[in-house]
Amino acid sequence: MTEAGLPLLVVNKLCKSYNSFQAVKCVSFDLYPGEILGLLGPNGAGKTTIIHMLLGLTSPTSGEIRIFGLNPEKAREREKILSRMNFSSSYVAMPYSLTIRESLHVFARLYGVKKARAKVDMLIEQFELKEVANRPVRTLSSGQMTRLNLAKSFVNDPDILLLDEPTASLDPDIADRTRKYLLEVKKSRNMAILYTSHNMQEMEEISDRLLFIHHGEIIAGGTPEELIARFRGEDLEDVFLKVAREVRP
Amino acid sequence: MKWHRISAMFLRHIYLYRHSLTRLVEIFYWPLLDLLVWGFVSIYLSRLSSEGKNTTNFLGLFLGALILWDILFRSQQGISVSFLEEVWARNFLNLFVSSLTIGEYLFSLMLVSVFKVALVIMISSLLAWVLYSFNLFILGISLLPFVLNLVMLGWAIGLLTTALILRFGQQAEVLAWGVAFLFQPLSAVFYPVSVLPRFLQKLAMFIPASYVFEGMRAVIFGRGISLEQLARAFLLNLIYLSLSLFFFFRMFKSVRAKGLLGRMGE
Numbered sequence: 001m002t003e004a005g006l007p008l009l010v011v012n013k014l015c016k017s018y019n020s021f022q023a024v025k026c027v028s029f030d031l032y033p034g035e036i037l038g039l040l041g042p043n044g045a046g047k048t049t050i051i052h053m054l055l056g057l058t059s060p061t062s063g064e065i066r067i068f069g070l071n072p073e074k075a076r077e078r079e080k081i082l083s084r085m086n087f088s089s090s091y092v093a094m095p096y097s098l099t100i101r102e103s104l105h106v107f108a109r110l111y112g113v114k115k116a117r118a119k120v121d122m123l124i125e126q127f128e129l130k131e132v133a134n135r136p137v138r139t140l141s142s143g144q145m146t147r148l149n150l151a152k153s154f155v156n157d158p159d160i161l162l163l164d165e166p167t168a169s170l171d172p173d174i175a176d177r178t179r180k181y182l183l184e185v186k187k188s189r190n191m192a193i194l195y196t197s198h199n200m201q202e203m204e205e206i207s208d209r210l211l212f213i214h215h216g217e218i219i220a221g222g223t224p225e226e227l228i229a230r231f232r233g234e235d236l237e238d239v240f241l242k243v244a245r246e247v248r249p
Numbered sequence: 250m251k252w253h254r255i256s257a258m259f260l261r262h263i264y265l266y267r268h269s270l271t272r273l274v275e276i277f278y279w280p281l282l283d284l285l286v287w288g289f290v291s292i293y294l295s296r297l298s299s300e301g302k303n304t305t306n307f308l309g310l311f312l313g314a315l316i317l318w319d320i321l322f323r324s325q326q327g328i329s330v331s332f333l334e335e336v337w338a339r340n341f342l343n344l345f346v347s348s349l350t351i352g353e354y355l356f357s358l359m360l361v362s363v364f365k366v367a368l369v370i371m372i373s374s375l376l377a378w379v380l381y382s383f384n385l386f387i388l389g390i391s392l393l394p395f396v397l398n399l400v401m402l403g404w405a406i407g408l409l410t411t412a413l414i415l416r417f418g419q420q421a422e423v424l425a426w427g428v429a430f431l432f433q434p435l436s437a438v439f440y441p442v443s444v445l446p447r448f449l450q451k452l453a454m455f456i457p458a459s460y461v462f463e464g465m466r467a468v469i470f471g472r473g474i475s476l477e478q479l480a481r482a483f484l485l486n487l488i489y490l491s492l493s494l495f496f497f498f499r500m501f502k503s504v505r506a507k508g509l510l511g512r513m514g515e
Contacts, residue, residue, distance in 0.1 A: 018508065056345045063506040077352070082348040093339035110347050125329045137338075152343065162346075 008160055008192045009030050009054070014063035016049050023049045025216040026063060031160065034190040036182070038197070038207030042244040046216040047196050051162050054194070055087055057155065067160065083111065088153035089145055089164035096138035100129050100148055103137055104155060111156035119155065129150040142169035161193045167202060179206050200237040212243050219243065271423045277426060280405060285434040293440035309469045312383045312460060316373045321399040321458060322429050323369045327362025329414065329425035330405025336419065341513050351501055366400055372383070388465060391474045395461045398479070401486035402457050406432070408493035412500040415513065435487045437462050457482035
């Protein structure tokens with residue numbers, strides 16, 4: 001068991017190649033309880049491949065992943081890991097013929113949540129989905145869909161949450177409230193969050209630490225302030241542009 | 250009406266065929282299968298008529314065969330279409346980032362398949378009785394091994410097609426509707442195996458469904474079923490189901506290594 005203060009997730013020299021193409025070039029990093037770690041990088045940098053390897057969707061070519069001290073490449077350990085993790089992406093949807101309530105109930109059962117109905121009611125309330133709770137998922141706006149995805153990712157009260165551009169389709173008001181909610185649960189539940197976004201202002205606001213990934217490599221890491229200083233940028237957006245255009249610190 | 254707009258829409262569909270072998274094959278696939286099945290049915294009917302068997306229970310032969318075929322088809326669809334539903338809904342990733350195991354997932358699809366088959370039997374037998382006074386249950390207790398064998402074959406085909414869709418993506422989804430019918434001419438659904446040319450008769454020996462449909466005809470003609478043939482069908486089904494499961498797990502592993510699993514659900 002992982003003790004408080006030790007990393008929940010440790011990635012060591014993780015590589016992924018597709019034939020001769022190296023999508024991820026032996027990256028190493030860790031994630032601590034109560035921390036939001038942002039993955040930054042242009043499209044095709046390797047962020048999604050890293051997330052997919054952490055979730056067990058893609059097998060690594062080499063390297064090591066330890067989550068809660070367990071190895072996700074081993075089937076039995078993977079089951080234990082995934083029951084304490086969750087994931088949300090704006091590119092993933094939910095069963096479109098089911099209502100919001102039914103969808104969340106399916107996932108509550110899938111994660112073996114006790115008192116599933118009460119949990120679903122709480123999530124519906126929390127993510128402001130009450131008015132549309134009995135509507136089929138296919139009728140939801142993209143903002144409502146994103147909120148449903150986020151609600152699903154909290155169904156098992158995860159210790160680690162992986163969020164791939166979770167606020168991409170939200171209006172500024174809901175996006176702001178979502179960030180505040182994430183910061184609140186991170187603090188209250190000591191939750192570790194791995195976060196990707198192309199909204200630099202958001203990354204600056206929410207992340208405790210950032211990793212810049214480019215061409216499958218981590219080329220820089222640190223707090224938003226440290227990165228801005230190291231790249232001599234005006235803000236994180238400026239840093240992002242410099243990194244995407246191949247400028248190194 | 251503007252020709253450039255019509256031609257643009259025409260091209261939009263023709264381009265699809267340039268990039269999809271499955272769509273191209275489909276154009277020839279269905280007419281060929283129809284020709285084979287109905288050609289053999291015609292041979293069977295003319296043989297019966299030349300033998301002077303005009304009192305044959307055609308209603309039982311064809312309605313029974315149709316209902317039993319639907320059992321096979323729905324059990325296969327219970328696997329492959331249920332899988333596709335997750336892909337279409339872009340919900341696939343949500344399932345496989347949970348602690349759901351492949352074994353649990355496949356078992357749940359098999360349960361869906363059994364549920365669909367139960368509905369098919371209920372509705373089809375009721376409609377056949379109300380509309381045509383045909384009682385499916387004249388097949389008696391033999392209906393149970395017939396259904397079991399057809400469901401097992403449906404699962405084997407369903408797992409095979411699902412594994413291929415997993416590997417080749419949505420361009421292969423046409424397989425979910427087409428592959429079962431590939432077995433139809435050799436399954437001798439609407440005619441006895443003896444109607445087939447000799448080389449196809451030999452191939453039919455390897456299709457478990459052919460024993461079921463032969464058995465059904467034997468019951469309708471009052472000859473009783475051959476337990477040996479049913480056992481052979483069961484054994485073949487066990488082999489095919491094991492091979493399909495092995496193929497599915499191998500394909501799943503390969504798809505994980507190629508990073509295709511993540512793309513499947515987005």
